[in-house]
Amino acid sequence: MPAKTADAILDRHFLELRCEILNLAAALDRIERSVGFDGVRDDGRVELLRQGIDILRTGGTDRAERVQMLFSDEYQAGWNQ
Amino acid sequence: MYFIDPHVHMVSRVTDDYERMRRMGCVAVSEPAFWAGFDRGSVDGFRDYFRQLTEFEPTRAGWSGVQHYTWLCINAKEAENVELSRGVIEMIPEFLNKPGVLGIGEIGLNKNTPNECTIFREHLELAAKTNELVLIHTPHLVDKYKGTRMIVDMLQERNDIPPHRVLIDHVEEHTVKVAKDGGYWCAMTLYPTTKCTPARAADIIERYGDDHIMVNSAGDWGPSNPCAVPDFIQEMRHRGHSEAKIRKIVYENPLEFFRQCERFEFTPPE
Numbered sequence: 302m303p304a305k306t307a308d309a310i311l312d313r314h315f316l317e318l319r320c321e322i323l324n325l326a327a328a329l330d331r332i333e334r335s336v337g338f339d340g341v342r343d344d345g346r347v348e349l350l351r352q353g354i355d356i357l358r359t360g361g362t363d364r365a366e367r368v369q370m371l372f373s374d375e376y377q378a379g380w381n382q
Numbered sequence: 383m384y385f386i387d388p389h390v391h392m393v394s395r396v397t398d399d400y401e402r403m404r405r406m407g408c409v410a411v412s413e414p415a416f417w418a419g420f421d422r423g424s425v426d427g428f429r430d431y432f433r434q435l436t437e438f439e440p441t442r443a444g445w446s447g448v449q450h451y452t453w454l455c456i457n458a459k460e461a462e463n464v465e466l467s468r469g470v471i472e473m474i475p476e477f478l479n480k481p482g483v484l485g486i487g488e489i490g491l492n493k494n495t496p497n498e499c500t501i502f503r504e505h506l507e508l509a510a511k512t513n514e515l516v517l518i519h520t521p522h523l524v525d526k527y528k529g530t531r532m533i534v535d536m537l538q539e540r541n542d543i544p545p546h547r548v549l550i551d552h553v554e555e556h557t558v559k560v561a562k563d564g565g566y567w568c569a570m571t572l573y574p575t576t577k578c579t580p581a582r583a584a585d586i587i588e589r590y591g592d593d594h595i596m597v598n599s600a601g602d603w604g605p606s607n608p609c610a611v612p613d614f615i616q617e618m619r620h621r622g623h624s625e626a627k628i629r630k631i632v633y634e635n636p637l638e639f640f641r642q643c644e645r646f647e648f649t650p651p652e
Contacts, residue, residue, distance in 0.1 A: 304622035
């Protein structure tokens with residue numbers, strides 16, 4: 302368990318989290334206002350980013366793990382049989 | 383606080399880095415053989431590299447009061463050249479009894495290809511035959527989860543390498559449990575862009591505990607920070623974790639794993 306309270310963690314990280322959301326928003330804006338955006342609108346990577354943002358909007362304590370799995374190749378059990 | 387960086391490629395760093403690391407509390411490093419940024423062309427090229435790792439690098443580290451240990455292999459990126467890889471694996475035993483050699487590593491997968499699997503298995507065969515510890519590199523980014531699972535599958539194909547003699551490196555949120563559930567040691571790499579941050583490493587400790595886990599910088603020729611372990615120490619302190627808990631992760635755990643190597647000799651700091 303974290304050694305600090307949720308309130309203390311929020312106090313410590315609020316501004317950097319705000320900054321990270323702004324960086325994400327600005328990067329998405331940059332892509333959308335750039336030449337050739339129509340060509341990447343349906344790019345699988347853009348869709349993955351959208352799905353990653355959706356994960357952030359859910360609750361739970363395993364969002365980082367779920368984002369990792371979203372960006373991971375599928376493992377097939379028994380591949381070495 | 384004294385710490386050990388159990389994975390850092392010091393041949394790519396300058397002597398000033400040893401000085402800075404020592405000033406931050408580093409008493410020892412272990413350096414796995416790795417990719418030089420280009421594919422080497424001959425077994426003799428690796429022989430020279432292994433001489434550097436086992437002869438000059440411990441001397442240079444000693445100038446700053448840092449104890450230097452190393453691991454030998456041909457890395458996964460170069461494993462696509464199966465013929466060269468087999469030549470290197472055949473040559474490795476020339477160096478296995480040198481002081482400071484801890485075992486075979488960092489072996490593993492990069493793009494999860496059949497050739498990488500072939501050479502990974504042949505490295506395991508050498509480790510089993512010579513009773514060496516094993517240090518394993520797991521792939522990055524999209525390949526990591528699948529590659530880590532494949533690595534564990536290949537480890538479990540055999541029963542002559544006990545899990546507690548294997549360290550699975552570069553674990554992250556989605557692979558740490560795979561390593562720990564298998565009974566393996568694991569390590570988190572504090573690397574700015576492709577691996578873990580000090581804060582996420584601390585999160586993983588809080589979720590999965592401090593047993594059989596360590597942190598490293600994997601500092602190399604890329605954008606990396608050989609003083610990343612002190613950043614982790616600072617993050618843990620910020621969160622109010624005890625000095626004893628932090629010391630276990632950054633000092634005692636690496637020592638416990640390394641001490642399984644019969645050649646391992648360590649002088650504790652005064």
